[in-house]
Amino acid sequence: MKNFLINLVLFSLAIGIADFCWNKFVPANPVYHPEAIILLFFLITALFHYIITKNKDARPQVIVRYYMSGTVLRLFIYIIILLLYRFIDKPTMVPFAIAFILHYFFFTAFEVISLLKQFRGQ
Secondary structure, eight states: OHHHHHHHHHHHHHHHHHHHHHHHHOTTSOOSSHHHHHHHHHHHHHHHHHHHHHTTTSOHHHHHHHHHHHHHHHHHHHHHHHHHHHHHOGGGHHHHHHHHHHHHHHHHHHHHHHHHHHHHTO
């Protein structure tokens, strides 16, 4: 778990630097609230990774069940956040949603790769 958190912090910093560069060099299409997006994905990714790896000695079916139910729960959380954002700041909804989805893909890919490395190493 410690290696995962270090890698997650480094990955989040890299994404933050990419967001900063995007906002600096492409000001016509900024990423709105990148720090909130990154913090949200960092916390949720760390929490669900902890839940999945806590049960790493369980049967593979149990691990798959935890992962799939965690993915569904995360998607519901993310949809609720996007719907709430729509009512808070409607004019920037489309750029925010695009950035949110891109961050979702990046963090999901990071988590899947990390889990595959961890479970194949056993």
